[in-house]
Amino acid sequence: MPKIEETFRPSEVKRVAFHTFGCKLNQSETATIAHQFDEHGYEIVDIDDPADLYVINTCTVTHKADAKARSQIRRALRISPDAFVAVVGCYAEYNPEEIASIKGVDLILGVEEKFKLLDMLANESKGERVWQKNPTPEIMLACDAGDYRSMESTPTLEMEGKTRIFLKIQDGCDYNCSFCIIPSVRGGGRALPLPQVVDQAQQIVENGYKEIVLTGVNTGTYLDENENQLIDVVQRLSGLPGLERLRLSSVEPDRMSDDLRQLIAERPNICAHLHLPLQHGSNRILGKMRRRYRIERYREVVERAFELMPNAGLGADVMVGFPGETDDDFAKTCQFIEGLPFSYLHVFTYSRRQGTDAASLDGQVDPQTHQRRSFVLRQLSKRKRQEFLDRQTGRVQDVLFEPGDGRTFLDGWTDNYARVRVPYQPELINEIHPVRLERREEGHLLGAVVQKQMEAA
Ligand code: SF4
Numbered sequence: 001m002p003k004i005e006e007t008f009r010p011s012e013v014k015r016v017a018f019h020t021f022g023c024k025l026n027q028s029e030t031a032t033i034a035h036q037f038d039e040h041g042y043e044i045v046d047i048d049d050p051a052d053l054y055v056i057n058t059c060t061v062t063h064k065a066d067a068k069a070r071s072q073i074r075r076a077l078r079i080s081p082d083a084f085v086a087v088v089g090c091y092a093e094y095n096p097e098e099i100a101s102i103k104g105v106d107l108i109l110g111v112e113e114k115f116k117l118l119d120m121l122a123n124e125s126k127g128e129r130v131w132q133k134n135p136t137p138e139i140m141l142a143c144d145a146g147d148y149r150s151m152e153s154t155p156t157l158e159m160e161g162k163t164r165i166f167l168k169i170q171d172g173c174d175y176n177c178s179f180c181i182i183p184s185v186r187g188g189g190r191a192l193p194l195p196q197v198v199d200q201a202q203q204i205v206e207n208g209y210k211e212i213v214l215t216g217v218n219t220g221t222y223l224d225e226n227e228n229q230l231i232d233v234v235q236r237l238s239g240l241p242g243l244e245r246l247r248l249s250s251v252e253p254d255r256m257s258d259d260l261r262q263l264i265a266e267r268p269n270i271c272a273h274l275h276l277p278l279q280h281g282s283n284r285i286l287g288k289m290r291r292r293y294r295i296e297r298y299r300e301v302v303e304r305a306f307e308l309m310p311n312a313g314l315g316a317d318v319m320v321g322f323p324g325e326t327d328d329d330f331a332k333t334c335q336f337i338e339g340l341p342f343s344y345l346h347v348f349t350y351s352r353r354q355g356t357d358a359a360s361l362d363g364q365v366d367p368q369t370h371q372r373r374s375f376v377l378r379q380l381s382k383r384k385r386q387e388f389l390d391r392q393t394g395r396v397q398d399v400l401f402e403p404g405d406g407r408t409f410l411d412g413w414t415d416n417y418a419r420v421r422v423p424y425q426p427e428l429i430n431e432i433h434p435v436r437l438e439r440r441e442e443g444h445l446l447g448a449v450v451q452k453q454m455e456a457a
Contacts, residue, residue, distance in 0.1 A: 013084065013121060016042045017051040019072055022059025024215045024249050026089060028166035029114070030057045033088075036118045047072075050080045055117065058091035060181060062351035066091050070102060077104040088114035093185045094353075111186050163402050163430040164245070164413075165209050169197050169233060170216025175252070177279075178290045178361075179322060181353040182217060189221050194228040194236065201237050210400050210432060211245035211271075212237065219248065220255025231260050238267045244432055245400060245415060247271040250317070253278075254292040256301050265308035271415040272309040276301065278316040281336030282329035285322050288361070295336055302340050311395075313343045313388070313416035320373040321350040324363035330373050337380060343388035343417065345381035349374050389440040392418050396450055399435045401428040411444070419444035 016037050020030040033055065038044055045051050054076040058069040069091050076085060086107040087099050093110035100108060109117060172187040173180075192200075201212055214233065216222065222230040230251070238246050246269055251260075253276045264270045276298065280286050283294045293301075305312060318333065337345065349370045352359045392414070399420045401412035409421050410428055412435075420435055421444050422428070428449065435447035 013052040014043055015045045015049075015051045016053045016055065017045050017047045017049060017076070018055045018057065019047040019076075020057045021065055021069055021072075022057075022061065022090065024166045024213060025168060025171070025217060026057055026059060028168045028215050029089070030055075031166070032168075033057070033114060033117060036115075040118060040122075047076070048079065051076075051083055052080070053084045053086065053121075054080070055086045055088060057114065058087060058089040060091040060094040060185060060353075062348065062353075064349075064351065066095070066098070070099075073099075073102055073105060086117060088117065090182070090185045094181060094355075163209065163400055164211035164213055164247070165204050166213045166215045166249070167197070167200060167204065168192065168215050170219050170222045173218040174221065175218060175292065176290060178288065179319070179350060179353070179356055179358040181356055184355055186217055189218060189223070191216075191222045191224040191228075193224045194226065194233060197233055198236055198240070201240055201243065205240060205242040208430065210430060211247060212243060213247045213249055215249045218252060218255075220251040230255070231257070231263060234260065234263055234270065238263070238270050243269060245269055245271055247273055247415075248275070250275045250277055252276075252292065253298045253301050256305070258304065261301075261305045261308060265305075271313075271417070272311065273313040273315075273415065273417040274302075274305055275315040275317075278337075279319050280322065280325075280329070281318075281333030282325075285325055285329050288324060289319075289322060289358070299336075299340065306341060311391070311416055313414075313418065314341055315344045315346065315417070316342060317346045317348060318377060319348045319350050320377055321365040321370040323350070323358055323361035323365065325350075325365055325373075330376075334376065334380060337377075337384070341388070342381075342384045344385050345377065347374055347377045347381060385443065386440065389418060389443075389445055392416075392437050392445055393439055394437065396434050396436050398432050399447065400432045401430065403429055420447045421445070422447050422449055425449070 018030050018034050020027050034044055047054070056069060056072055056076070059065040069087065073085060073087060076083065084106050085104055086109065087105055088109040089111060092099060092108045096108045099105055170189065170191050172189045173183045174189045176183060204212055220230055222233060234246065234248070237243060248264070248271075251274070256274070256276060264272065278298060279289055279291055281295055286294055302314065318337070320330065350365065352364065397414040397418070397420070399412035399414055401410045403410070407424060409424050412420050412422075414420060418437070420437065421441070422435060434450040436450055437445045437447045439446050
């Protein structure tokens with residue numbers, strides 16, 4: 001490994017480590033950047049290993065996300081004190097000055113600039129320029145997100161160690177929910193044109209992946225220049241020869257149309273898994289959040305989906321502690337969740353983000369109440385998860401297997417998003433096999449591969 005002391009020569013970078021915070025979209029974007037480095041001969045190493053360059057792709061939906069990024073930066077510098085550190089993504093866009101104040105950070109790139117990281121290194125290498133290591137980052141590029149109308153078209157064609165790929169088809173959001181900083185960080189909604197989506201999906205299938213997960217900031221608002229909508233994307237991709245599974249990530253409830261539900265239910269290779277952000281179970285709070293549905297509409301969407309797919313997986317994002325949330329509002333959220341067949345919840349604690357309208361609302365909830373409500377909701381989520389897994393036991397379901405721990409077991413996912421574990425059999429990795437789901441353990445199901453049993457019999 002080259003010794004980097006006072007200065008940094010981009011040409012000396014050999015080992016690059018990546019770490020991602022936040023959503024599936026961010027994961028897909030890290031994979032895109034890592035793929036660029038991989039193709040150019042860099043060695044991709046684990047984030048806990050010594051490296052010449054650390055790339056931290058950040059999230060900024062909450063204060064906690066920011067704090068986690070800062071702690072990861074310090075951790076990387078403890079492992080390799082002389083390494084070059086690039087902090088990129090949403091937090092870099094939102095608060096570059098705060099990141100710049102961390103000793104050891106060299107480069108800060110916003111949500112669009114992050115895709116230029118490799119080019120920047122390559123250009124610097126050619127010009128023989130040498131960056132000085134700290135105290136202040138040499139380059140800080142975080143632009144006004146309002147300018148962002150482009151759609152990064154570098155495809156995520158491979159993801160290290162994964163059997164499914166997050167395909168980014170959409171970015172940005174025009175919804176303007178009162179608590180959310182994302183539209184001002186990632187800009188307005190835009191879509192990757194359908195022909196490009198199809199091309200990328202085709203390449204992913206040719207690269208041997210079995211499952212594509214469609215991702216974006218507000219995927220349900222997908223609209224390309226030829227007026228193709230999300231349903232057109234789903235229709236085309238589910239007809240793609242060789243694609244065994246297509247999964248939708250989050251879709252806003254107001255965008256889950258009857259036609260889309262029908263299509264998901266009809267096509268066997270579209271996963272029976274819906275993730276519908278709920279955020280709250282009180283209409284009063286939903287109104288203050290400027291969400292585009294009310295609980296009656298949400299319930300209707302779920303009930304209609306379950307008429308068509310009674311064994312579907314159903315996930316939701318739920319927020320506690322929005323300004324003005326009373327005990328009664330919180331109780332409404334719990335009651336609402338109790339009444340629907342959720343299989344998991346992503347529980348978020350409201351985080352006051354400067355630049356959002358909710359930051360100036362009266363009635364900010366105190367930290368103890370945040371904590372208590374968050375705990376109650378996490379417990380509820382756990383119980384809902386267990387009930388869902390219990391409903392699966394005794395069934396035979398197709399499972400797509402991932403690498404597992406490499407010794408004792410393999411993990412995989414059913415199409416309705418139950419995690420399944422079987423004894424280690426390497427030949428099953430990246431294969432879809434029917435599995436008898438035998439019993440629930442903490443957070444997953446133990447199963448037996450049906451086909452193997454039959455062959456052995
Ligand atoms: S839909 Fe609302 S919560 Fe989701 S990214 Fe857009 S503004 Fe944020």
